[in-house]
Amino acid sequence: MQKLSLRDRIKEVRVTAGDSFRGGKLMSSIFRPGSPFKKGYVDSPRNRSYVVMNNVLYHLHPVKVKRHGVRLSYTLCLGGLSFFLFIVLTITGIWLMFYFRPTELAYVDIQALQTDIAFGSLVRNMHRWGAHLMVLVVFLHMSRVFYHGAYKAPREFNWVIGVILLLLTLLLSFTGYLLPWDQLAIWAVTVGGNMAGYTPVIGAQAKFGLFAGLEATTATLLRFYVLHVLFLPFIIVIFMAVHFWRVRKDGGISGPL
Amino acid sequence: MVDIPEHLLQRSAEARAKALGISIEQALAEMKGESDPTVVSKDPEVKIIDETPAPAAETPSPAAETPAPAAEVTPVKEEHAAETTEKVAEVAIEKKPAAKAPDPKTDAPDEVDFAPEVKVTQRLLTVVKAKPIQKAASEPVDKVNTWPHLMLPEFVSLMAMTAFLILLSAILQAPLLEEANPNVTPNPAKAPWYFLGLQELLSYWDPQIAGVMIPLVLGLVVWMAFPYIDRNPETHPSKRKFAIMFYTFFLAGAGVLTIIGVLFRGPGWNWTYPWIDGIWFDDLLDWIHFE
Numbered sequence: 340m341q342k343l344s345l346r347d348r349i350k351e352v353r354v355t356a357g358d359s360f361r362g363g364k365l366m367s368s369i370f371r372p373g374s375p376f377k378k379g380y381v382d383s384p385r386n387r388s389y390v391v392m393n394n395v396l397y398h399l400h401p402v403k404v405k406r407h408g409v410r411l412s413y414t415l416c417l418g419g420l421s422f423f424l425f426i427v428l429t430i431t432g433i434w435l436m437f438y439f440r441p442t443e444l445a446y447v448d449i450q451a452l453q454t455d456i457a458f459g460s461l462v463r464n465m466h467r468w469g470a471h472l473m474v475l476v477v478f479l480h481m482s483r484v485f486y487h488g489a490y491k492a493p494r495e496f497n498w499v500i501g502v503i504l505l506l507l508t509l510l511l512s513f514t515g516y517l518l519p520w521d522q523l524a525i526w527a528v529t530v531g532g533n534m535a536g537y538t539p540v541i542g543a544q545a546k547f548g549l550f551a552g553l554e555a556t557t558a559t560l561l562r563f564y565v566l567h568v569l570f571l572p573f574i575i576v577i578f579m580a581v582h583f584w585r586v587r588k589d590g591g592i593s594g595p596l
Numbered sequence: 597m598v599d600i601p602e603h604l605l606q607r608s609a610e611a612r613a614k615a616l617g618i619s620i621e622q623a624l625a626e627m628k629g630e631s632d633p634t635v636v637s638k639d640p641e642v643k644i645i646d647e648t649p650a651p652a653a654e655t656p657s658p659a660a661e662t663p664a665p666a667a668e669v670t671p672v673k674e675e676h677a678a679e680t681t682e683k684v685a686e687v688a689i690e691k692k693p694a695a696k697a698p699d700p701k702t703d704a705p706d707e708v709d710f711a712p713e714v715k716v717t718q719r720l721l722t723v724v725k726a727k728p729i730q731k732a733a734s735e736p737v738d739k740v741n742t743w744p745h746l747m748l749p750e751f752v753s754l755m756a757m758t759a760f761l762i763l764l765s766a767i768l769q770a771p772l773l774e775e776a777n778p779n780v781t782p783n784p785a786k787a788p789w790y791f792l793g794l795q796e797l798l799s800y801w802d803p804q805i806a807g808v809m810i811p812l813v814l815g816l817v818v819w820m821a822f823p824y825i826d827r828n829p830e831t832h833p834s835k836r837k838f839a840i841m842f843y844t845f846f847l848a849g850a851g852v853l854t855i856i857g858v859l860f861r862g863p864g865w866n867w868t869y870p871w872i873d874g875i876w877f878d879d880l881l882d883w884i885h886f887e
């Protein structure tokens with residue numbers, strides 16, 4: 340046998356070990372055929388289809404898409420980024436829930452989060468700025484759709500769903516605004532709730548229902564918390580599912596212009 | 597085998613019975629294969645007449661000897677075999693006497709088992725052009741594989757967004773003022789920025805009179821119904837100038853009102869200049885101070 344240098348031998352061990360790991364039982368149980376993470380992946384049209392078809396993403400993307408639709412300048416990826424920001428907010432939000440009690444202690448909890456907990460401040464900032472960003476990005480996505488006339492037949496109904504998504508996004512942001520329980524939170528929500536109070540005829544009832552009382556109290560805090568972490572995310576996920584499904588069923592991205 | 601509907605079977609049995617001079621029941625039985633087919637005995641008259649249409653439609657050989665019908669038949673160069681056959685049949689009927697006359701020496705087939713008299717037992721109902729029954733509904737579209745042409749750009753923009761968000765969160769501290777106190781009203785009290793345009797708008801009218809929620813809900817419903825209101829099917833901006841203008845005005849208006857609400861409104865909702873009086877918008881104030 341030819342004598343190998345140490346370096347070559349290490350390289351050989353590394354390559355064969357890597358290959359037998361990538362081709363091994365464990366990896367092949369995890370990755371379905373055609374995955375780029377599997378041993379012996381070759382870049383062929385068939386494998387490219389497999390990447391999508393044998394993948395959870397099959398539920399989001401078709402195997403092929405219109406050529407003009409993948410140009411970043413068409414959708415600006417705004418819908419996708421709205422969805423991505425929602426995921427970021429879900430992850431950071433769950434993390435925040437570990438340290439937060441929706442009671443008189445809410446304010447103290449947020450203070451402790453910022454000062455005592457590793458990355459607490461960063462995660463709180465990400466959640467807050469991410470929420471603002473999501474409102475902005477959803478709004479821009481709506482504008483993009485409008486300027487492309489992408490709401491026209493057969494996509495009328497997806498626009499309707501979109502407006503509901505915008506509304507839910509705003510409600511999510513608004514209910515979250517109260518949770519830090521500081522002066523900014525309580526008075527912003529008071530201003531918003533008072534607007535609801537000016538509804539003709541049912542104003543008083545609307546305001547009472549929103550505040551769980553006559554003004555913003557810890558009862559309001561609990562109400563907004565449940566809406567924010569449970570009810571509204573649940574509803575918005577359902578509408579997003581329908582929204583994405585309709586994008587595909589209506590023939591993919593609209594256009595080209 | 598495909599089942600032939602009873603009424604069709606009956607009709608052709610009647611025709612066959614008439615043609616062969618047998619009973620209808622017999623013909624039906626023959627067609628169903630329940631009895632042997634009737635063999636018609638040779639008949640010179642029959643032979644001649646029978647041949648005239650046949651050669652024109654199929655083999656050209658004996659037809660050449662019968663000048664009149666052949667001349668009539670040959671120019672018919674239709675695409676559709678069915679039509680040709682019909683024409684030939686017509687010709688055959690018309691030229692019956694002529695065909696009969698000049699033909700003593702044709703070497704006719706020995707046996708004729710069907711339709712001895714020239715009676716047209718079938719009619720041309722319609723000509724069906726040869727087309728596929730199903731047509732592909734969709735035009736071919738220029739498509740590319742989702743992986744990698746869509747998924748890679750998506751991944752990149754997702755990473756860029758993540759980087760931007762982390763960077764933003766590292767330098768801009770989310771506000772946390774004093775603990776909530778219902779007895780101390782800040783002045784001004786501002787809604788979140790996405791409602792500030794609305795708050796600004798409402799400051800112009802007495803909200804009691806403006807009736808906040810009704811116009812808001814109505815506006816939202818109209819906005820939802822927008823695709824059903826805008827019936828112009830064009831998508832190119834040059835062909836929907838009104839819609840574009842409409843939305844741009846809306847955007848500009850909302851933008852201006854929001855900026856006024858965020859930057860130019862101070863205590864008592866009075867007009868202030870951010871560069872003189874400072875900003876009354878707590879969301880933006882707390883930059884992280886590096887020490």
Ligand code: HEM
Pocket residue numbers: 414416417418419421422477480481484487489490494497498499500501502504505508579582586591592593594
């Ligand atoms: C939570 C908010 C939303 C999410 C996550 C979302 C997500 C998406 C995604 C991923 C697409 C695929 C194309 C693209 O990226 O542009 C899309 C398309 C679309 N969205 Fe949204 N969307 C949201 C809100 C809205 C809103 C507010 C509207 C309008 C009022 C809207 C109307 C539409 C329409 C009409 C399409 C089809 C566009 C086309 O075919 O070109 N969506 N959405």
